[in-house]
Amino acid sequence: MVLKRQTVWLLTMLSLIVVLSAYYLTMPNMQDQEALGEEEEPGNDLEMNMDDIDEEDVTFIEIEEVEDVLAEGDFFSDASSVNEMFDTIRLRRADSRARLMTEFMEVFHSDGAASEVQLEALDRREALETLGQKEENLEELLRAKGYDDALVIAEENMVQIYVKADELTNVETVEILNLSRDHLGIEEIRVGYQSEN
Template structure:
């Protein structure tokens, strides 16, 4: 299916962009062979690369305590910052997601305009195009509602019935996570498998 192929392509490209971005901003200060690791209050180490495919994975209604990254600081002499900011990461993901959806919408438009497509294919293309628009609107509305709760930023990624919500905050309480969970179920459906995580502000 076109939708499945586009989704796999999107996730692959987003993963590549994030990995390359992290490598680019950290390479001047990271000695060869060293690995950067996620650290949760000095206790638990996780992989450092943000894998976009993993953003949509996870147990339903899971609350992730912390996915913030710890990066080495840049040399004081050159004044560069060695960490990509959460806002930049969120913006990059949003732009790539929108670009992918625009391409999918264009494909659906081409199918509807094609003389070779059957009436059934045209109807299906129209329905999928409308579904993409509705999903983007719901994601945007949910992000606005979450930010209104006092968070610096929020990113909502929805695919089928899986939803990943990442908020920009230094600390996420169980009560806040539950509230986000309830908001997500209200706006994206009670059957949605929701994962809530947070990333510390830079």
């Protein structure tokens, strides 16, 4: 079956809408934890330690129970466990990014597009690919640190990190924040956890 370009574009946009809708539906159910860090002077050590963070400045995000998330909409209707939920989000993110990369390459190879537009499309594709690789590397690093699973969702100016754990201490949170800053270079970071229960 051969799909027309408009059909592929429409399916791409619909899947992107589904992903973003699920994201915004689940956001009110989470407590935000943003990385609180002051601007460091050049030459100072960039590592944060527990002395830099007050107990009241740190809150933890816990993804609501899977059943609560499933009740929000059809996005997770095929996910019956935390593992499947993480995998579903990861697969849909990869699918959405693959489609965006394809669109960027179509613009790049387009004869009718201006050279500036073609170069911008190529740059955006490469930036998206690099961001995806950094996310995967950070997820692997967090799993190597002992977490059962990790999900990193990076955008241009914000990163959300969810780990599968029964609880997350302040020390572990600071370690995740530092790893994220080192690997992604993004300052606004939210850290959360989800237990199997």
